[in-house]
Amino acid sequence: MKLSSLSIAGAWLCLAFNHALAAESHSALHHAPAPDTRSVLALEPDERAMILEEMRMFLDGVHKMTGALAKPDMAAVAEIARGMGQKMVHEVPPALRAKLPQAFRQLGFSVHREFDQIALDAGSLQNVSHSLNQLSATLQKCVSCHASYQIQAPIHADSH
Numbered sequence: 061m062k063l064s065s066l067s068i069a070g071a072w073l074c075l076a077f078n079h080a081l082a083a084e085s086h087s088a089l090h091h092a093p094a095p096d097t098r099s100v101l102a103l104e105p106d107e108r109a110m111i112l113e114e115m116r117m118f119l120d121g122v123h124k125m126t127g128a129l130a131k132p133d134m135a136a137v138a139e140i141a142r143g144m145g146q147k148m149v150h151e152v153p154p155a156l157r158a159k160l161p162q163a164f165r166q167l168g169f170s171v172h173r174e175f176d177q178i179a180l181d182a183g184s185l186q187n188v189s190h191s192l193n194q195l196s197a198t199l200q201k202c203v204s205c206h207a208s209y210q211i212q213a214p215i216h217a218d219s220h
């Protein structure tokens with residue numbers, strides 16, 4: 061009697077272990093490279109380079125802004141945020157702008173607008189927590205655009 065209940069317990073343990081293994085391989089599957097299903101923006105290599113350059117300026121600005129917020133140096137926060145505001149938009153050539161879907165452009169515009177607002181508030185309110193909240197909300201837009209779009213440029217145009 062004792063022996064059989066022991067073997068039942070053993071069998072149960074075995075089952076539980078198998079379950080754990082199955083769960084692990086299941087989660088490993090989830091981490092396997094998945095096809096990129098984001099919408100494609102088909103651009104020329106120089107257009108792609110221009111957008112990516114703007115993106116790196118965003119990242120650079122966000123980096124500098126967090127440093128200024130940590131000090132805190134609100135005048136610097138305002139200046140850095142203004143640099144990422146609407147004045148950046150005019151640098152996009154009309155031909156490129158015309159190729160971008162409206163939803164993409166609107167998201168981009170709203171990010172620039174929000175940086176202008178962050179600049180205004182950093183100057184007038186001088187409140188680190190308020191600015192960080194605004195920055196966090198804006199970064200959410202970076203995240204959602206990146207989740208939706210990718211850029212593809214024809215390979216033949218690569219000059220080597």
Ligand code: HEC
Nearest residue numbers: 112115116118119164167168171201202205206209210211
């Ligand atoms: C309207 C859409 C949009 C918004 C908003 C946006 N990005 Fe991007 N970003 C893109 C796309 C599209 C790419 C290219 C992704 C790809 O092809 O895989 C990109 C690429 C990048 C890259 C890579 C640059 C490189 O040289 O490869 C960085 C860094 C980046 N974004 C930072 C940011 C930051 C920071 C923000 C917010 C402040 C932001 N982006 C907001 C669309 C956006």
